[in-house]
Amino acid sequence: MLICLVTYAQNWQTNPDATFCTFCWRTFGLAIFVGMICSDRKGKGPCFEIKAKKSGLLGGTEQVPVLELRQISKNFGAIRALTGVDLSLEAGEVLGLMGDNGAGKSTMVKIIAGNFPPSGGEIFVDGQPVHFNKPVEAREKGIEVVYQDLALCNNLTASANVFLGREIKKGFGPFKWLDHAEMVRRSGLLFAELKSETRPRDLVRQMSGGQRQAVAIARTRLSEPKVVLMDEPTAAISVRQVAEVLDLIRRLRDSGHAVVLISHRMPDVFSVCDRVAVMRRGTKVADKLIKDSSPEEVTGLITGAINVA
Amino acid sequence: MSHEAPKSTAATGGNVAIEGVLGIQEKTLVQSLFASQAFWVTVALALICGFMTWYEPHFGSIENFYNITRNFAFIGIMALGMTVVIITGGIDLSVGSIMGVVAVASGLVLEAEYPWWLAILAGLGAGLICGLINGYFVAFLNLSPFVVTLGMLSIARSFAVVLSGNRMIYNFGPGGPMFKIWGGGAFLGVANPVWFLVIFTVLLAVVLRMTAWGRHLMAIGGNEHAANLTGVPVKWVKMQAYALSALSAAFAAILNVGWSGSAINALGQSYELRAIASTVIGGANLMGGEGGAYGALIGSALIEVIRNALLMAGVDSNWQGTFVGSFIVLAVLLERIRGKRRE
Ligand SMILES: Nc1ncnc2c1ncn2[C@@H]1O[C@H](COP(=O)(O)OP(=O)(O)OP(=O)(O)O)[C@@H](O)[C@H]1O
Ligand SMILES: [Mg+2]
Numbered sequence: 272m273l274i275c276l277v278t279y280a281q282n283w284q285t286n287p288d289a290t291f292c293t294f295c296w297r298t299f300g301l302a303i304f305v306g307m308i309c310s311d312r313k314g315k316g317p318c319f320e321i322k323a324k325k326s327g328l329l330g331g332t333e334q335v336p337v338l339e340l341r342q343i344s345k346n347f348g349a350i351r352a353l354t355g356v357d358l359s360l361e362a363g364e365v366l367g368l369m370g371d372n373g374a375g376k377s378t379m380v381k382i383i384a385g386n387f388p389p390s391g392g393e394i395f396v397d398g399q400p401v402h403f404n405k406p407v408e409a410r411e412k413g414i415e416v417v418y419q420d421l422a423l424c425n426n427l428t429a430s431a432n433v434f435l436g437r438e439i440k441k442g443f444g445p446f447k448w449l450d451h452a453e454m455v456r457r458s459g460l461l462f463a464e465l466k467s468e469t470r471p472r473d474l475v476r477q478m479s480g481g482q483r484q485a486v487a488i489a490r491t492r493l494s495e496p497k498v499v500l501m502d503e504p505t506a507a508i509s510v511r512q513v514a515e516v517l518d519l520i521r522r523l524r525d526s527g528h529a530v531v532l533i534s535h536r537m538p539d540v541f542s543v544c545d546r547v548a549v550m551r552r553g554t555k556v557a558d559k560l561i562k563d564s565s566p567e568e569v570t571g572l573i574t575g576a577i578n579v580a
Numbered sequence: 581m582s583h584e585a586p587k588s589t590a591a592t593g594g595n596v597a598i599e600g601v602l603g604i605q606e607k608t609l610v611q612s613l614f615a616s617q618a619f620w621v622t623v624a625l626a627l628i629c630g631f632m633t634w635y636e637p638h639f640g641s642i643e644n645f646y647n648i649t650r651n652f653a654f655i656g657i658m659a660l661g662m663t664v665v666i667i668t669g670g671i672d673l674s675v676g677s678i679m680g681v682v683a684v685a686s687g688l689v690l691e692a693e694y695p696w697w698l699a700i701l702a703g704l705g706a707g708l709i710c711g712l713i714n715g716y717f718v719a720f721l722n723l724s725p726f727v728v729t730l731g732m733l734s735i736a737r738s739f740a741v742v743l744s745g746n747r748m749i750y751n752f753g754p755g756g757p758m759f760k761i762w763g764g765g766a767f768l769g770v771a772n773p774v775w776f777l778v779i780f781t782v783l784l785a786v787v788l789r790m791t792a793w794g795r796h797l798m799a800i801g802g803n804e805h806a807a808n809l810t811g812v813p814v815k816w817v818k819m820q821a822y823a824l825s826a827l828s829a830a831f832a833a834i835l836n837v838g839w840s841g842s843a844i845n846a847l848g849q850s851y852e853l854r855a856i857a858s859t860v861i862g863g864a865n866l867m868g869g870e871g872g873a874y875g876a877l878i879g880s881a882l883i884e885v886i887r888n889a890l891l892m893a894g895v896d897s898n899w900q901g902t903f904v905g906s907f908i909v910l911a912v913l914l915e916r917i918r919g920k921r922r923e
Contacts (some may be wrong), residue, residue, distance in 0.1 A: 386809065420811045424802035426869035427795070435799055436811030438792045448790045490810070532665040 316405070328330045335398040335498045337362050337529045338383070338414075343392035344553075345378055352378040353553045360498065365520055365530045367561070370550030371573055376533045377419050379550075380500045384416045385409035396497070401546035407436070413497035417504045419533075421487040423475050429482075430458035430471035433489050461489035466515045480507030488516065500521060500531045505539055517543045549573055615916070617863030618875040625882050632889050639892055646771060650839070652884035653773035654832045658851060659858035659876035660697025660777075660784050664821045666859050667788075669801045669868025670725035672825045674732035675855055678710045679833035679848025680740035686834055687843025696755035700762070700834055704791070707830025708823060710736055715822030719815040725822075733852070742843035750842035761847040763838025773835045777877060780828070784873035792923035796820060799867030829855075843847060850901070857904050858883060883907065 277468050336359040345353040353375045356482050360366055384391045386402025394401050403409045409416075423432050434454045440447040455471045462469040467485035471526040475483060484507055491499050501520075505513045513536075519532050520543050534540055540547055540561075547564060550558040557564075557572045572576035590746045613619050633640035658675050686703035690696070710732060717728040752759065765772045788794035796817045798806040808814045829848070837843045855874055860866060862875025887900055 384809075405811075406809045416809075422803070422806035424799045424806055424869070426802035427798060431795060433800075435795070435807065438795065440792065442710065447792070449792060449795065538588060 336360055336395070337397060339395040339398075340379075340383070341393045341395070343379070343382060343389045343394070345375075345387075346380060346390045351553055353382075353389075356553075356555050357552075358548065358555065358558070360529045361530065362497070362529050363524055363527045364546065365524050365532060365544045367544035367547040368531055368533045369535070369540060369569060369573055374550040374573075375553040376550055377502055380416060380418070380502050380531070380533065383409065383498075383500060384414060384418075410494075410496075413494075415491035415496040415499045417484075417487045417499075417501045419489060419502040419506075421483055423483055423486060425476040426474065428472050428474055429462075429478070429486050430454045431459065432475055432486050433458040433471075433493070433558060435490075437493060444538055458489060461492050464492070465489065465512070465519065467512060481509055481512055484508050485512070488519070496528060498529045498531070500533075500565060502533045503535070503537060504532070505534060513539065521548065539570065540569075541566060551575060616875075617861075618872060618878050620653060621861060621875070621878050621882055625719075625878065625885060628882075628885055632885075632892070636892050639889070642769070644888070646766075646769070648884055648888050649774045649881075650771035651888075652880045653771065653777040654836050655851065655854050655858055655884070656877050656880035657780060657832040657835070658772070658825075658829050658855040659862070659880050660780050660873060661825035662855045663859045663862075663864055663871045663873065663876045664797060665725070665825045666856075666864045666866060667797045667801045667868060667871045668821050668822070669804065671729065671856065671866070672714065672822060673726070673729040673852050674710065674714060674736055675825060675829035676848035676851040676853075677733045677736035677740065678707050678826050678829040679836070679851060680845050681710065681736045681743070682830040682833035683843040683847040684740045684744040684749065684845050686837055687752075688743065689892070690752040690759055690843075691749050691754050693753035694755060695759035696917070699755055699759055701832045703837075704827060704830050707826045707833070711823035711826025712819070714826065715784045715819030718822060719818035729822075731763045731876070735847075737845070740847075743773070744843070744845040746845065748842055748844050752841075759834075760838045760841060761836030770777055771839075773839065776835065781873045781877045784876075788873060793817065793820075793835070798869055800914070801865075801870070811827045826905045852910070854880070854904055855882060857911070860908055865915055866912060 325574055338358075338360040339577045340356055340358040343353055343356045343358075344351070356375075356379065358366075358379075368379070372409075381387060383394065385408050388402065396414070401409075401412060403412075406416075406519050424435065427435070430451075431454070432455075439450045439453050439457070441450045441453075442448045458471040462471065462485055465485050465488060468484060469478070469485045469489075470481045473482075475486060478486070484504060488501070491501075505516055508516070517539060520532060524529050524545075532540065532544060544561055546558065546560050547569060548555055548573075549569060551573065556578070557569075568577060629640075638644060646862060658679075662672055662675065665721060682703040684707040686699040689699040689702045714725075714729055714732055717723045718725045761772070763773055767775055788797070796807065796812045796814075799810075799812055800814055800817060804814060829851075833847060858879035859871060859876045860878030860879070862872065862877070864871030864875060886903065887897075890899065890903070892899055
């Protein structure tokens with residue numbers, strides 16, 4: 272019993288709205304097998320409904336940036352991965368984020384996505400300060416991510432990966448079953464949208480690099496997010512699919528989403544982004560409109576040949 | 581809840597084309613059957629049974645069938661719980677000792693003349709507490725499952741010895757007869773523990789395939805980090821896995837006490853190894869992310885049949901440990917070879 276209370280206390284710290292009742296249910300519910308069958312505690316906030324509300328908000332918030340970072344810094348022990356980064360993003364804007372290897376791009380994405388907290392600074396979503404303890408919390412605020420390492424489970428199928436953590440279920444009352452057919456159908460539609468030759472029932476283990484990327488990108492399409500962060504989504508894919516991903520980014524922008532595209536490919540950034548930000552050694556050294564910049568200048572900024580723009 | 585199709589311009593055009601893709605399974609049913617370890621273990625089991633019946637007719641007798649199935653039912657039930665833990669990439673070494681504690685707890689309650697159902701609840705409760713402690717340390721404090729459950733192996737066993745006052749408990753009081761029916765009775769000529777094994781196997785198979793919880797177990801074993809990023813409640817699922825494993829051991833212990841009619845604190849010694857061997861032989865991957873309910877059942881059956889066959893062939897029963905041990909190593913070796921071929 273003591274242990275249970277400790278568990279509860281710990282859980283309460285990270286998740287203050289957990290009631291003692293749900294705690295008891297979670298812990299002791301498993302005494303009954305049936306209790307586990309319906310242990311879909313994450314399922315009680317179906318993303319689809321939340322999104323419907325959010326998309327209604329999108330129209331009226333042009334003035335306030337959807338996402339704003341103020342003086343964000345991050346230290347890993349002695350390593351200073353980010354120092355004092357400011358960044359703001361409007362709805363319907365595509366920002367290209369460039370920088371050398373190790374410049375801190377992925378670290379920034381992970382902070383925004385709630386993988387770990389910043390060592391200093393503040394994050395605002397729609398003008399409201401946010402503190403994410405878990406990746407799901409960022410997702411609930413409308414932030415979707417394609418991670419650089421894709422975050423896929425090799426032992427599961429493509430459709431299982433797409434819907435991981437927000438499975439479609441059917442059933443009655445507390446009995447909820449996975450709706451395999453519906454998940455396969457919908458992920459098939461998403462892959463078709465990306466013009467990717469990815470079969471929903473295939474295991475991710477056997478997939479090519481491009482197919483794996485398609486799975487990770489398809490995942491962000493499940494909801495109607497405010498911000499989509501893409502960490503090198505075009506690194507391993509064919510010319511045809513790069514065009515599709517860039518097209519998807521344009522469609523996202525046109526429907527009022529904000530997109531951050533991290534890429535090492537200059538042509539991609541210059542063809543799809545409205546603005547480009549350049550990182551060097553953990554600081555932002557430039558942030559300007561694409562039309563006021565040039566690939567040569569950006570290259571100079573990345574390498575350090577040009578110091579500030 | 582609305583699951584509207586993704587709003588896309590391409591989707592309508594692609595609709596015709598994707599119908600073909602959706603149906604494609606990576607492997608046909610027959611192919612995936614031949615690729616599954618559990619299938620080949622079933623074949624091996626059938627061959628051994630066939631050979632033994634020919635070699636020693638007594639092996640095929642109804643009486644021997646009754647004994648063999650009942651013997652592996654206990655291990656099989658534990659192996660089901662073990663499967664859940666192994667799928668997450670963990671291991672539970674404490675199940676044997678948990679059986680000891682559970683046996684003593686149930687025995688003491690019966691001895692104190694409480695009703696049979698209270699004895700069962702006490703046993704399950706004792707097991708659940710051990711499992712929750714395991715799960716808490718592994719999932720929330722991030723300790724290695726090997727270390728945590730090894731510690732529990734020692735703690736639970738010593739608890740069992742202390743609680744029992746190091747004696748055998750067989751004076752079961754008025755609740756005894758009802759309690760004994762659970763593990764000692766039979767239905768339609770098959771021992772009750774075997775029925776429980778079959779029911780639990782079906783239940784677990786359904787849970788693994790049809791529920792989000794089952795899928796989350798697989799995801800955690802495949803890539804725990806990714807599971808966490810995508811919103812799987814990794815810590816809770818892991819904790820529940822250890823609790824379930826302990827509960828299955830507790831249930832096996834209750835059946836075992838009912839069958840043998842006495843509770844000893846040494847119950848379940850070295851059973852953890854047999855449970856692990858069963859799951860691994862049935863095709864579970866010790867690295868996590870792979871395993872099934874049927875595999876656990878058939879793995880435990882194979883071990884018991886071989887043990888029984890060796891006994892009948894006149895091999896000293898003390899060799900049992902040798903062959904269970906070699907089986908684990910062999911199964912893992914097989915898994916490694918299969919894994920290599922897949923790369
Ligand atoms: N978990 C961590 N622990 C310690 N150091 C880290 C960690 N994650 C990142 N770093 C360090 O932070 C710095 C920035 O890394 P980051 O991954 O953000 O670079 P990046 O800009 O994404 O590079 P790339 O273009 O290669 O993806 C690097 O020096 C890296 O070594
Ligand atoms: Mg990176």
